[in-house]
Amino acid sequence: MGYFKTEDLAVGYDGQVLIHDISIQIEKGTILTLIGPNGAGKSTILKSITRHLTKLGGMVYIGGREVYAWSAREMARQVAVVLTDRIRPELMTCGEVVAMGRYPYTNALGKLTETDKRIVRQALERVHALELEERDFATLSDGQRQRIMLARAICQQPQVIVLDEPTAYLDIRHKIELLDILREMAREQRVTVVMSLHEIDLAMKISDYLLCVKGDTVARFGPPEELFAGGEIDRLYEIEHGSYNLLFGSVELTRPEGAPQVFVVGGGGFGVPCYRALQKQQVPFATGVLFENDVDFQVARELSDHVYAAPAFEPAGEALCRAAEQALLRAGAVIDAGTPVAVFNRMNGRLLELAREKGLRVYRGWKGWQGKESGV
Numbered sequence: 001m002g003y004f005k006t007e008d009l010a011v012g013y014d015g016q017v018l019i020h021d022i023s024i025q026i027e028k029g030t031i032l033t034l035i036g037p038n039g040a041g042k043s044t045i046l047k048s049i050t051r052h053l054t055k056l057g058g059m060v061y062i063g064g065r066e067v068y069a070w071s072a073r074e075m076a077r078q079v080a081v082v083l084t085d086r087i088r089p090e091l092m093t094c095g096e097v098v099a100m101g102r103y104p105y106t107n108a109l110g111k112l113t114e115t116d117k118r119i120v121r122q123a124l125e126r127v128h129a130l131e132l133e134e135r136d137f138a139t140l141s142d143g144q145r146q147r148i149m150l151a152r153a154i155c156q157q158p159q160v161i162v163l164d165e166p167t168a169y170l171d172i173r174h175k176i177e178l179l180d181i182l183r184e185m186a187r188e189q190r191v192t193v194v195m196s197l198h199e200i201d202l203a204m205k206i207s208d209y210l211l212c213v214k215g216d217t218v219a220r221f222g223p224p225e226e227l228f229a230g231g232e233i234d235r236l237y238e239i240e241h242g243s244y245n246l247l248f249g250s251v252e253l254t255r256p257e258g259a260p261q262v263f264v265v266g267g268g269g270f271g272v273p274c275y276r277a278l279q280k281q282q283v284p285f286a287t288g289v290l291f292e293n294d295v296d297f298q299v300a301r302e303l304s305d306h307v308y309a310a311p312a313f314e315p316a317g318e319a320l321c322r323a324a325e326q327a328l329l330r331a332g333a334v335i336d337a338g339t340p341v342a343v344f345n346r347m348n349g350r351l352l353e354l355a356r357e358k359g360l361r362v363y364r365g366w367k368g369w370q371g372k373e374s375g376v
């Protein structure tokens with residue numbers, strides 16, 4: 001049976017159900033991430049789990065016990081919460097904010113023992129914020145504040161930690177550090193992590209389970225590897241322009257439309273900077289001859305309808321090469337991405353020769369192309 005479990009959970013505001021029939025379960029020490037578009041209800045679900053918002057139906061269990069039956073103190077010992085709602089404690093140092101995480105364990109006067117103080121310092125160290133201990137919390141940047149709130153949650157030594165968009169204000173280094181800390185807590189202390197993230201690529205990499213929130217019930221739940229086949233992310237977020245590449249975990253912006261104005265002879269990753277330069281200028285292009293296991297293919301197919309590619313591990317057939325030649329001649333201009341021509345892509349050497357024979361302009365890489373654009 002799952003350690004963290006919801007059964008027919010219904011959430012919403014003022015008695016109006018927003019999302020219903022949320023039934024999921026995960027084991028202790030695993031990471032569950034809620035993903036989905038803005039306004040889908042991720043925060044609403046998280047707040048209903050932590051009892052900041054009263055659930056409208058169903059059950060939430062941790063370790064087999066219904067969370068809504070717990071005392072506030074028990075809740076605070078079991079579940080640490082890092083929400084995005086601005087807390088702006090007046091005149092408190094960061095050390096004092098972090099120490100609030102120890103209150104479920106202190107006596108009625110809230111006096112910290114030496115052990116509590118040690119735990120506070122360790123938590124500050126863990127988030128690389130020891131130097132902020134004496135600083136006034138109100139003067140911190142959003143990113144620093146986020147790390148202090150995580151330290152407070154760590155201090156609480158919870159069984160479950162719930163975080164709403166914990167990476168929102170962090171730069172890339174601190175995003176990676178925060179996710180590493182969560183993974184370590186899950187692995188070493190068997191803490192169960194339930195959070196929301198907007199960075200799908202990071203969500204896929206860190207999570208044991210994803211919950212896709214969209215519509216009036218949750219769209220999907222399961223391990224990231226099982227959830228998404230091609231195009232699923234585009235559908236979840238209703239991406240109409242641009243696209244999300246699942247393999248790379250990266251976003252491509254809106255593809256240029258129209259008849260190709262240039263043919264990129266690419267392969268081996270040399271094409272990618274050319275494709276991106278053309279996308280920025282919204283210049284439609286054709287490209288080839290690629291292989292479908294080539295990194296260039298992954299980006300090219302998101303940005304062009306005219307990609308000449310052979311199946312992985314198979315030679316490029318004559319028909320494909322002829323079609324690429326015709327496309328090159330139609331485009332009337334060529335970018336030589338700089339891919340070395342060797343045994344298995346010698347057809348690309350032929351394409352470049354053909355371009356020269358026919359007197360087409362051949363630009364050297366994306367810089368050559370941009371030089372042309374800027375009149376150099």
Ligand SMILES: Nc1ncnc2c1ncn2[C@@H]1O[C@H](COP(=O)(O)OP(=O)(O)OP(=O)(O)O)[C@@H](O)[C@H]1O
Nearest residue numbers: 013018036037038039040041042043044045196213
């Ligand atoms: N206090 C409130 N009272 C009524 N409706 C609310 C309240 N807070 C949020 N909502 C609405 O509930 C819906 C879900 O909001 P929620 O904040 O849970 O979405 P989210 O998935 O976390 O979005 P985001 O990614 O933008 O943070 C939205 O339509 C929002 O406008």
